[in-house]
Amino acid sequence: MTLSSIRKVYQGIADRRQMFRMFDRHAKRPNRWQRDDSALYRGEWFELGEFEHDYMFEILPPLFIRGEMFAMREFLTGSITSIFFTLRIDGSIRHFHGYCDLADKGSPERMRDAILERETRPVRAMTREERLEHIWSSTADGYRGYAGEHWPTTDRGKRTVMFYARPGGTTLKLLDDLTDAEIAAKLPVHLRYLSERQAA
Template identity: 70%
Template sequence: MSTPSAMRKVYQGITERHQMFRMFDRHAQRPNRFHGDASALYAGEWFEIAEREHDFMFEILPPLWIRGSMFAMREFLTESVTSVFFALRIDGVIRFFHAYCDLSDGGSVEDMRLAIIERETRPVRAITRDERLEHIWSTTADTYRGYADETTLQYLPCQRVITLFSKAGSARLKLLDDLTDDEIAAKLPVQLRHLPDTAVAA
């Protein structure tokens, strides 16, 4: 299972340390986790972290490399994908980010840096449908999210599914990508529910 690979913000806000570590492997539940190359699944994911977490990660191991305000982790998540940490000045403020970059692509780190800056300097605060879905996936407990397998024959294998609850309390699975606007709003924190879509705000 490897589809994504476009650069994508996968969490809204700044992660605390426990959430940051959880975000490092948002796909831990995928079927056949230790088989095949999942580089495309992780490459391009990014989210914001606090300065304390940025410095903490810098001190864990000697970096693979340091380039200005960026450094890469020595331990690779997949064959060619590793964590890259950024300290970027955006609108006069230094902010900190984690991203997965595929180092087999020589331009991936600079492309990621530019993508983060472009995304975070938009004049209107907005959020795309895809970003809403990724935030829901990132913040849902493992018990209530997963991947379709032989027990969910109505879905294609490896599609992401989320547990929804009716007013009566009964649970059912639904494809993450098929959530309605109302279902998405119900799963988002209040401050994100009424933000305009990026396409509308652009």
């Protein structure tokens, strides 16, 4: 599984419990730490509350503080670390967390700009990718996983989610293979009928 680009991975404002779950959405991946999985995390971002933002600021002295952002001193993997943002958007102060690669000069600034661009759109909409990432982020570990040895070789290691295929029956499906109807069924009601945004 290889993810890339800057991407919103959760819709809404993460509370403390959800924030800690989001910090390592890929914790159950196969062969964890046996290869460089920086691409899984690089570019992920989500919104959190002011309390959660301030809590993280007070845990350790930041690696750096630059205006509206600060970086965690501890690295997740390689040169990937948490960057926390406080941004004014449409007159409101909002808080965000993103994973940036500090070996890539300008990564935090590009993350900030991508968040501002995404959150200042006049029309609320979600791409298919954002819908899938929200499903992955909000599904409990017991109902999501990775395709193993019983799957075709080409699918092994891809993300799976439990889906209720019929009354009284469940099945595992590849996250990327969910149909539009299945995606809608897995999303909370307030996100089901947002318009489809074309990926940039």
